Amino acid sequence: MAKSPHPNSPLTEHLAYLLAQANREINRQLESRLSTEGVPVEQWRILKVLSDGEGHSMGDLADAVLLNHPTLTKMTDRMVSDSLVYRRQDAHDRRKVLMFISDRGKALCKRLNSLAASQEAHILENYGDKATGELKRLLENLIDAAS
Amino acid sequence: MAKSPHPNSPLTEHLAYLLAQANREINRQLESRLSTEGVPVEQWRILKVLSDGEGHSMGDLADAVLLNHPTLTKMTDRMVSDSLVYRRQDAHDRRKVLMFISDRGKALCKRLNSLAASQEAHILENYGDKATGELKRLLENLIDAAS
C-alpha cells in the first residue's frame, strides 16, 4: 500500500487547492501520453480548435486554449516553423490574423486525439463512468457561475 | 447578458480541459484577492502549511504546495528576504533543510486566510452549498484514483 502523496494538510479544505491538485495530476498524465509525439498539451488544444478547418483569430484562439496573447503568439511561431499551422490576414478586418491548420497538423491532431482518448478511457475505468459524468457537469456549472 | 466567454468548442468535452478552465478561473479570483497583500497564491499555501509551527523539509513542502523543488527553493529565497519564513538545518538528517514561519509570516498568513475565506464564501453563494461540497468530494476521489 503506497502512502498518500498528499497527507491531510490545511490546504485540502480549499476548493481552489483541490482544483489545482486534480488539474496538475490529470494534466501530468495527459502530458505524458502526448509526449510520444513530443507535443505539449497546449499545442494539442490549438490543433483541436483549428480542426474545423475554419480560420480562427488569435484572440479567439487564446480564449479557447486558455493562453495569454503573447504566449499564444510565441507558441504559434513554433507551430508555424513545424508546419502544423499557418497564418493569413483577415480580409474583412486587417487587424486580425486568422490561424489555419495544415495537412500535417491535421494528421498529427488525429494521432494526438487517440492518445488523449486512451487517457480518458483510463480515467473512466479507474474513476467510474457516473462519477466522471457528474464531475464534468459540476465543473461546467462552476465555470459558468464563476466567469 | 454577457456572452459566454468560452462558447462550445471541441475541447469542452474533455475532463482535462474542464479542470484546467475551472482551475484557471478560480485561481484568478483568488490571486486577485490576495493581490491586496501583494502575495502570490503559492506563498499563501507555503505560509499555511508552515502555520502549524513545525519545521517542514523542502521536499515535503514542495509536495504539499504543488511546486517543483527548484521553484520552491527560489520562491523560498524571496520569502526569506521578506522575513516571512526562515531555514534551519535538520539536526537528525543534515541533508534536510527545515522551513519555519516567522511572526511576520504568521501575521500575514492570518490576513491572507481571511481574504481567501471571503472568496470561498463568494463561491458558496454563487454556486451553492451542496454543489460545492459534492464537487470537493468528487475531486478528492479523482485525486486518489489518479495518483
Add this chain to the structure above:
DNA sequence: TCGAAAATGTTGAATGTTCAAGAATTGGGA
C-alpha cells in the same frame, strides 16, 4: 568498516511566460 548508491537540496543555463509598450487598423462621434 568501507564504499557505492540513494536521498536531499541548491545552482546555473536554457527555456518559457508575462508585462508594458508599440504598430497597424477600425469605429464612431464632433
Add this chain to the structure above:
DNA sequence: TCCCAATTCTTGAACATTCAACATTTTCGA
C-alpha cells in the same frame, strides 16, 4: 470628413520555471 479612442496582434525586456548537473549527507550491503 477627420481625429481620437478602442481593438487586435506582436515585440523586447524583465521575470519565473524547468532541466541537468552538482555537493552534501545518509543508508545499506559486502
